[in-house]
Amino acid sequence: MQIAMIEGATRIIGKDQGFKGLPLRDELINTDVTGDGTPSMVSAWTPTPAELARLVAGASVHLRIIGTVHPPVAVDVGMPPADR
Template sequence: MLIKHISGATRIIDASQGYVGLSLRDEPVHCTVNGPATPSMVTAWEPTPDEITRINAGAPVLLRVLGVTHPPVMIEVGEVP
């Protein structure tokens, strides 16, 4: 997946943290567990042509979380540009 700039980005996670510049948007979401206005961070990614082919052939989209504890996450498809 390729990192995309997300509309309305509020900050960039950058090389100072050891990663390639990643724009993210801080926004509250309604969570059925944590309630309304739960803080969240949203990033945007674009599948490569090879990944699109594999997704269309039924391959799953995988989410990898670094570390040994799994934070709550959400994964979804964004709006068509």
């Protein structure tokens, strides 16, 4: 997957740690566990042509967390790019 610029990005993290830099959009969400106004961060990723072909063929999406503690996460599919 390739890092994409998410619409409405509010910051970019990771550059000062030597990573490429990940654009994030900070949002408040409502969850059954933590309630209304829960802080969250959303990033966007674009599959390469090879990854897209594997997804179409039924492959799953894998989420890799760096470290040993797994934070709460959610994986979703964004909207297609708007025609320009």
